[in-house]
Amino acid sequence: MDKKHMVSSLSGPRMNAVLYAARLTDFAFRMKPNSVAIIVANPERTRSNDTEFEFRQSSDLLYLTGFPEPEAALMVSKIGNKLTASLFVRPKDRAREIWTGIRHGVEGAKKSFVCDKAFTVDQFAREVASAIAKAETVYYKFGNCEHFDTQFDKVWKAEQRTLENPETIVHEMRLFKSERELDIMRHAGKIAAAAHSEAMRLCTPESTEYQLEAIIESVFRFNGSDFTAYNSIVAGGNNAVILHYTTNxxxxxxxxxxxxxxxCEYQGYASDITRGFPVNGKFTDAQRTIYQLVLDAQLEAIKVGVEGKTLSDVHEAASRVLRRGLFNLGIISKDVSTVAGERKALKAHMKAVVAAKKKDAKAPVEPVTLRSFFMHGTSHWLGLDVHDVGTGGTRDPRGKKRKLAPGMVFTVEPGLYFDKNDKRVPKQFRGIGVRIEDDVAVIPGGQEILSAGAPKEIDDIERLMAEGRNLRLSGQRFQSIH
Ligand SMILES: [Mn+2]
Known part of the structure; x- marks a missing residue:
């Protein structure tokens, strides 16, 4: 692998005890007076017989504690002026640790994580009951882990306290990234960008989807990321029109x-990049036309995504460019080439659908609009979850449209998908699927593209692929047993 594609994991930024303590204090500050909040770990999940999927901590518990093990929970109590953070963890167990690795245990939890008290997880029900007895409000979210749900339910039913969702607090906090979080996300973006560049460099018409997947994920892991942030989509040709194609x-x-x-996921934080490139290193005219249109839309949308704007503004900016482009290519008609025209046409169509249903007649065919070829949103939040949380989604807690502000990180990923059998589009465009996705952080007075290291201009892609081809001709190639 080329040296420049290695981002050293040793130099990577990480969280520390001071930062976790600040988070916990902020969380407690936002809790109601005389309340108790409980956040639980993800359960382990069976993959096959007695082997499990690799464990990934629940994002909220990870955010507040960094504690990486299953069968764990955090309880924060705020009674009068007294704040207490308690961790519940698996006990040390020499026999189990020989098989599955070291457990922090109660002592380790107290030593290496931010908490006032630590208990073994079998004390959970007892400690929760005694904390709830003194509280007026309890924060707990059912549905994350059945094991904890059952125990909590019994205790809570016996006490009859007001139940609130802790996510309304944690998710609002998670929406705004701190300087350290941005550093970690920059690092995740760098690794993922290096992986995409490496796939471009090493791709040949003789490659397979799974080989490119292997290249991508080996660069992730080589640079110290923990997981892929989601299942990689590596789609050649018409497979690209399947939005979540992961067969590869x-x-x-x-x-x-x-x-x-x-x-990749680095220190728990996701990067999320999409790139498109020609298998043989040279765009055809048709590919170039569609690719450049999507790129123009993406660049325009990124430009709009600054402080004070909304994610709908970003989506509308991308859509405007795509509508105009599709009209110029003769793929959509003039009357649906504007947002108002499109809205009108789709409204009329909905009406016709309802009318047809009433008469038991065949549903009318949907008019061809941008939505026929671009059927997803342009953006989502990015953070510990790839489709990250933010209270109320794209609306703030008061129901107003969420305005972009420093610390928010989101993706910009317009696309166009022309199925090989889609007779609505000119022949030369069929079988072309393009999506271009970058990760954007809003910073004071501007924005930063965390994924900028992955080429997306046509010339840059073709140059990188030619460079890779020359290296291969000189004998350098990715190791393969074939
Ligand atoms: Mn995405």
């Missing part, structure tokens, strides 16, 4: 366009 098993075809949507 087909051979590539000379002349096809590749779509790779893959991101």
């Amino acid at each position: 098993n087909d051979p590539l075809k000379d002349g096809d366009l590749m779509l790779i949507d893959a991101g």
Whole structure:
């Protein structure tokens, strides 16, 4: 692997005790007076017989404590002026640790994590009951882990306290990234960008989807990321029109366009990048036309995504460029080439659908609009979850449209998908699927593209792929047993 694609994990930024303590204090500050909040770990999940999927901590518990083990919970109590953070963890167990690795245990939890008290997890029900007895409000979210739900339910039913959702607090906090979080996300973006560049460099018409997937994920892991942030989408040719294609098993075809949507998770934080490139290193005219249109839309949308704007503004900016482009290519008609025109046409269509249903007649065909080829949103929040949380989604707690502000991180990912059998589009565009996705952080007075290291301009992609081809001709290639 090329040296420049290695981002050292040793130099990577991470959280520390001071930062976790500040988070816990902020969380407690936002809790109601005389309340108790409980946040639980994800359960372990079976993959096959007696082996489990790799464990990933629940994002809220990870955010507040950094505690990485299953069968764990955090309880924060705020009674009068007294704040107490308690961790519940698995007990030390020499026999189990030989098989599955070291457990922090109660002593380790107290030593290495921010808490006032630590208990073994079998004390959970007892300690929760005694904390709830003194509180007026209890924060707990059912549905994360059945084991804890059962225990909590019994205790809570016996005490009859007002129940609130702790996510309304934690998710609002998670929406705004601190300087350290941005550093970690920059690092995740760098690793993922290096992986995409490496896939471009090493792709040939003889490659397969799974080989490119292996290259992408080996760069992730090589640079110290913990997981993929989601299942990698590595789609050649017409597979790119399937939005969440993750089979990744087909051979590539000379002349096809590749779509790779893959991101790593570093210190719990996700990156999320999509790039497209021609399998043989040269865009055809048709591919160039569609790719450049999506890129123009993406660049325009990114420009709009600054402080004070909303994610709908970003989506509308991308859509405007795409509508105009599709009209110029003769794919949509003039009357639906504006947002007002599109709205009108779709409204009329809905009416016709309802009318047809009443008469038991066949439903009318939906008019061809941008939505026929771009059927997803342009943005989502990014953070500990790839589709990150933020109270109320794109609306703030008061129901107003959420305005972008420093510390928010979101993706910008317009796309166009023309199925190979779609007779609504000119022949030369069929079988082309393009999505271009970057990760954008809003910073005071501007924005920062965390994924900028992955080329997306046509010339840059073709240059990188030519460079890779020359290296291969000189004998350098990715190790393969074939
Ligand atoms: Mn995304």
